Amino acid sequence: MCENAIELNSLLKQQQVDVLFLDIEMPYMTGIELLKNLTRPPKVVFTTAYEKYALHGYELEVLDYLLKPISFERFLKTANKIYDHFQTQPSTSDYFFVKVDSKLEKISVNDILFVEAMENYAAIHVPDRKIITHLTLKMLQEHLPATSFVQPHKSYLVAIDKINSIEGNTLYVGAFQIPVSKYQKEETLQRILHNRFLKR
Numbered sequence: 001m002c003e004n005a006i007e008l009n010s011l012l013k014q015q016q017v018d019v020l021f022l023d024i025e026m027p028y029m030t031g032i033e034l035l036k037n038l039t040r041p042p043k044v045v046f047t048t049a050y051e052k053y054a055l056h057g058y059e060l061e062v063l064d065y066l067l068k069p070i071s072f073e074r075f076l077k078t079a080n081k082i083y084d085h086f087q088t089q090p091s092t093s094d095y096f097f098v099k100v101d102s103k104l105e106k107i108s109v110n111d112i113l114f115v116e117a118m119e120n121y122a123a124i125h126v127p128d129r130k131i132i133t134h135l136t137l138k139m140l141q142e143h144l145p146a147t148s149f150v151q152p153h154k155s156y157l158v159a160i161d162k163i164n165s166i167e168g169n170t171l172y173v174g175a176f177q178i179p180v181s182k183y184q185k186e187e188t189l190q191r192i193l194h195n196r197f198l199k200r
Helices: 005-014 031-037 051-059 072-087 137-142 185-193
Strands: 019-023 043-048 064-067 095-100 103-108 114-118 121-126 129-133 149-153 156-159 165-167 170-173 176-179
Touching (some): 005 185, 019 031, 043 051, 043 072, 095 129, 137 156, 149 176
Parallel strands (some): 019 043, 043 064
Antiparallel strands (some): 114 121, 121 129, 170 176
């Protein structure tokens, strides 16, 4: 449980969250403002004592909107709605196909080093080659497991377990150097180093 929006924002940068029960009236920033500023928000259930915010909930496509005080029956209804939502979501596959020229090419998620945006297409880098596809970086990102990939720069999506080292504003993936945007650096380092940085 977080006491305010700043604590929550920090937590969301470090941990993968499936469902967030989010109060609207919070110190420093409202739940609505926080949700609007998240790049890849989790599924959200708003909890509030104020019915006037209900329209914002629909606009932001939250799973549910709970008015305080919350009865057990109403909470159970929300829990069932959450369960049904995830039951109907397709699970992330360990491979997918992309169209390359006139053929469909199978790509294993575990083989991907990084994905690079290049104008109107994307380059998927695997250990022995670069696969060019007319999909966008955003489209590929939606089909890759969020816990396994990090976006250090608007033009790159990198497999966390393929990162060999970090120096300044650069990630080293094999022989490749991936730039880290100053706007993404804090979140990128938190994602990569979370519970994995050993120091004396």
